[in-house]
Amino acid sequence: MLYFINRFFSKTKQQKLAENVFKLIVSQSRKKIFYTKLSVPDTIDGRFELIVLHTYLVVRCLKNTKYKKNFGRDIMTKLFDDFDLSLRELGVGDMGMGRKIKVMADSFYGRCKAYEEGLKLGDKELEAAITRNIYGGKIEREVASILVDYVKSEAKYIENLSFEEINYGKFNFREIKI
Numbered sequence: 001m002l003y004f005i006n007r008f009f010s011k012t013k014q015q016k017l018a019e020n021v022f023k024l025i026v027s028q029s030r031k032k033i034f035y036t037k038l039s040v041p042d043t044i045d046g047r048f049e050l051i052v053l054h055t056y057l058v059v060r061c062l063k064n065t066k067y068k069k070n071f072g073r074d075i076m077t078k079l080f081d082d083f084d085l086s087l088r089e090l091g092v093g094d095m096g097m098g099r100k101i102k103v104m105a106d107s108f109y110g111r112c113k114a115y116e117e118g119l120k121l122g123d124k125e126l127e128a129a130i131t132r133n134i135y136g137g138k139i140e141r142e143v144a145s146i147l148v149d150y151v152k153s154e155a156k157y158i159e160n161l162s163f164e165e166i167n168y169g170k171f172n173f174r175e176i177k178i
Contacts, residue, residue, distance in 0.1 A: 018074035020169040022082070025054040025075075028173040037178055039143055040134055044086075048104070049111075049134045054173065055079050056112045057154050058166065071167060080105065119155055123148055150176045 029050035035042040040050060055075065062072030083104050111133050118126030127148045131139055134147070154173060158166070165171045 014071060014074055015078075017167055017169065018071060018078050021058060021075055021166065022055075022078040024169055024172065025058060025079075026051060026082075029054050031176075033176055033178075038147055038176070039139060041136075046134070048083075048107075051079065051082075052108050052111050053115065053134070053151070055108075056115050057151070057158055060112070060116065060155070061158050061161070061166065062163075068163060076108075079108070115151070119152065123152075126151060146176065146178055153177075 029047065034040045034050055035046065040046045059072040059075055062068040062075075080101060083101060111129070114129035114133065115126065118129040123145075127141075127144050130147050130151065131137060131144050135144065157174060158171070161171050
């Protein structure tokens with residue numbers, strides 16, 4: 001009986017692995033360089049934007065097989081669980097939680113689409129997406145171009161990782177070149 005209870009309430013191995021990858025994402029998103037040298041607003045919104053960006057960079061590479069898609073979904077589940085927890089810490093009650101999470105989910109998927117189009121279409125489109133989403137439309141072009149170069153570099157770097165490296169969290173985001 002205890003086996004079934006533990007099995008029901010315990011996390012699967014994949015969920016634990018996804019949690020570890022999400023910790024890497026959050027750790028990178030909280031690096032001071034984004035907020036000091038790259039002028040990302042050190043606010044709830046600014047942190048949200050960087051977590052979304054880094055989650056996108058990882059999850060976009062997890063599409064080829066059902067197993068990879070499921071792992072990407074596990075990472076996004078952790079992302080939205082983290083959003084839920086953060087909103088609760090800010091005092092949002094159960095009645096308003098569903099609406100808030102839906103808005104965040106819509107924002108996440110919209111940003112993923114904009115970043116993907118930017119990577120496909122070129123620097124100008126990626127810069128526009130970054131400027132609009134991360135900076136609210138207001139940032140010096142030199143600063144935005146540093147973040148554009150970083151996103152392109154990290155996207156290529158993560159694309160070239162093996163699934164095992166991503167799955168087991170055996171990678172680190174690289175430092176931003178300023």
